[in-house]
Amino acid sequence: MTDLAAVKRALTAQRIETPSWAYANSGTRFKVFAQPGVPRTPEEKIADAATVHRFTGVAPVVALHIPWDKVDDYAALGSYARDLGVEIGAINTNVFQDDDYKLGSVTNPDAGIRRKATDHLLEAIDIMGQTGSRDLKLWFSDGINYPGQDDLRDRQDRLAAALREAYDRLTGNQRMLLEYKLFEPAFYATDVPDWGTSYAHCLELGERATVCIDTGHHAPSTNIEFIVAFLLRQQKLGAFDFNSRFYADDDLMVGAADPFQLFRIMYEIVRGGALDPAYGIAFMLDQCHNIERKIPAIIRSVMNVQEATAKALLVDRDALTKAQQSGDVLEANAVFMDAYNTDVRPLLAEVRADAGLDPNPITAYRASGYDEKITADRVGGTQAGWGA
Ligand code: AOS
Ligand code: ZN
Ligand code: ZN
Numbered sequence: 001m002t003d004l005a006a007v008k009r010a011l012t013a014q015r016i017e018t019p020s021w022a023y024a025n026s027g028t029r030f031k032v033f034a035q036p037g038v039p040r041t042p043e044e045k046i047a048d049a050a051t052v053h054r055f056t057g058v059a060p061v062v063a064l065h066i067p068w069d070k071v072d073d074y075a076a077l078g079s080y081a082r083d084l085g086v087e088i089g090a091i092n093t094n095v096f097q098d099d100d101y102k103l104g105s106v107t108n109p110d111a112g113i114r115r116k117a118t119d120h121l122l123e124a125i126d127i128m129g130q131t132g133s134r135d136l137k138l139w140f141s142d143g144i145n146y147p148g149q150d151d152l153r154d155r156q157d158r159l160a161a162a163l164r165e166a167y168d169r170l171t172g173n174q175r176m177l178l179e180y181k182l183f184e185p186a187f188y189a190t191d192v193p194d195w196g197t198s199y200a201h202c203l204e205l206g207e208r209a210t211v212c213i214d215t216g217h218h219a220p221s222t223n224i225e226f227i228v229a230f231l232l233r234q235q236k237l238g239a240f241d242f243n244s245r246f247y248a249d250d251d252l253m254v255g256a257a258d259p260f261q262l263f264r265i266m267y268e269i270v271r272g273g274a275l276d277p278a279y280g281i282a283f284m285l286d287q288c289h290n291i292e293r294k295i296p297a298i299i300r301s302v303m304n305v306q307e308a309t310a311k312a313l314l315v316d317r318d319a320l321t322k323a324q325q326s327g328d329v330l331e332a333n334a335v336f337m338d339a340y341n342t343d344v345r346p347l348l349a350e351v352r353a354d355a356g357l358d359p360n361p362i363t364a365y366r367a368s369g370y371d372e373k374i375t376a377d378r379v380g381g382t383q384a385g386w387g388a
Contacts, residue, residue: 007313010270011351014309015277016302017061017089017284018052020045020069021384023295026288033291037374038381042069043080044374048295050084051370055361056302057352061089063137063284066124068094068384074130088131090177090239090282091124096141096185104142106162107155107191114158121166128174135239135282136166137212139179143186143193155191160201167205177238177282178202179212182219184249195227202236210238214286215254215265216245225264232272240265241286242305251288253297255304262304263340266312275309288384295371299361303348310344 023045025034039045042064049062062081071077081088095105095117103109105117124136140159144150167176180198183190192198195211202209211231215224231237244250244257255262266275274281283305289297316335323332349359358364365371 001318002314002316007310007347008351008354010275010313011306011310011348012057012355013276014058014306015061015283016056016059016305017063017282018049018059018298018302019063019065019092019284019286020049021065022285022287022289022298023048024068024382024384026384027290034381035294036381037371037376037378038294040378040381042071042077044378045069046077046081046086046088047084048374050081050086051295051365052298052302053086055299055358055365055368056306057355057357058306059298059302060085061087061282063090063092064088064127064131064133065092066094066120066127074127078131088133090135090137090284091128091131091133092137092139093121093124095120101141103150104144104155104191105140107140107142107150107158109150109154114162118162118165121162122169125166125169125174129171134173135175135177136170137177137179137239138163138166139181139212139214140192141185143183143188143190145187147188149188152189159191160204163201163205163209167209170208174208175238175280176202176205176209177212178209179214179217179241181214181217181249195231199231199234199236207235210236212239212241212282213237214241214243214249215261216241216243216249216251216286218245224261225268228265228268229272232268232274237274237281239282239284241284242301243285243287251286253287253289253301253304254285255301255308259304259308260340262308263311266305266308267315267336270309270312270315271317275313293371296362296365299365303361306348307344310347311339311342314342314344315339 023039025032025038046062053059078088100113106114108114178198180192180194182193198211202211242254244252244254246257269275285301320335352359
C-alpha cells in the first residue's frame, strides 16, 4: 500500500532548477524567432524564474551561464535573486563560443588556448563564491571532425589536467558536475561523449565531482534509467539536465516526447532515495523554447517533472518486490504500469492547494497579467546565445 501522506510530502519538498537561458530568445542555426517581452538582462531572467517559482512552488533555483549572464557584481545579483525568493544555482561555463576554440578548449593542442579555457573555469568558481552557488557545471563541445585530426588519448590527458586544476580550486560545499554529450558540434569524436567517460574522470578527481545526465544527449533507445541506477549505486550522479528529444539534442520540453521514459527515470530516483533535496541531486532543466511562449513552457515542464515524480512515488514497492522476487514477470510489469497509468493531476492539484498555490499554474500565470506586463515593459530582449 502506498502512503499517500508521504507521497504528498515528497512532492511538496521536490526542487527543480530552471536555466536562465531558457527565458531568453533562442532558435536553431536556421533562425531565431525573437519573442516580445523576453528578458534584456540577467536580472530580468531571474525575475522570470522567480515567476515560475511563484506559480509552481517547486522551482526556487535558477542556473546561470557565464558570459551570457555576465554582471559586474555577482554578490548583488545573488541578493537580488534572494529578494525575489529564488537562489542562484549552477554556474554554467562557456568554452565553446570563441574563435579560439575551433580545435577545442581544454583539449586544444595549443597550450595557450587550454590556459584561456581553464582560466574561464576558475573564473566561474570565483563567481560561485560570490553568488553562493554550490555547482560548477561543465559541458565541453570539444572533439574532432576527422579521423587523425588530433590524438584521442592526448586529448583525454589535456582534459584530465584542466579538470584537476579546476577541481583543486573548489572549496566548502562546492561541487563539479561533468556533463557528457554523444556528438555535436564535433561529429567524428567528442572528448566527453558518454556517461562512462564522465564517470571515469569524476572517479579520478574525487568525491566532489559527479556526472550530469542531460536526457537529450544519448543515442536513440539508450536506457537512461539504467545509467541513473548505476550512477546512484556508485554515488556519482550529481545532476540532470532535463529536456526532450525526438532526433538529436532538441532541447524540447521535458516529458513532451517521452513521458514514460521520464517516469522510468524518476522511478530510479525514488528507488535510490535520491528525490529529497538533501541527497544533493540538482534536477535542472536545460531547454530552449524557440516557438512557444517561454514562461508557460517552463511552468509546463516543471509540471511534467512533477507528474512523472508523482507516478514514480505511487509505484507499490511492496507489491513490486513481491512480484519480482517470485519471478512473476507480468505482475511486476502490471504493478509498474498501474502507477504510470494513474492520473496524478488531481493529486498534484491538491498538493498545490495545500501549499496555498493555484491548482493550475498555467491558467493562474495567464490570468496574472505578467505576460502582458513584460511584453509592454521590455523592448529589445536578448538572445540566449544558442542558434546565433
Ligand atoms: C549542450 O548541449 C549542453 O546541453 C549544455 O548543458 C547546455 O545546453 C549549456 O551549458 C548551456 O550552455
Ligand atoms: Zn545540457
Ligand atoms: Zn545539450
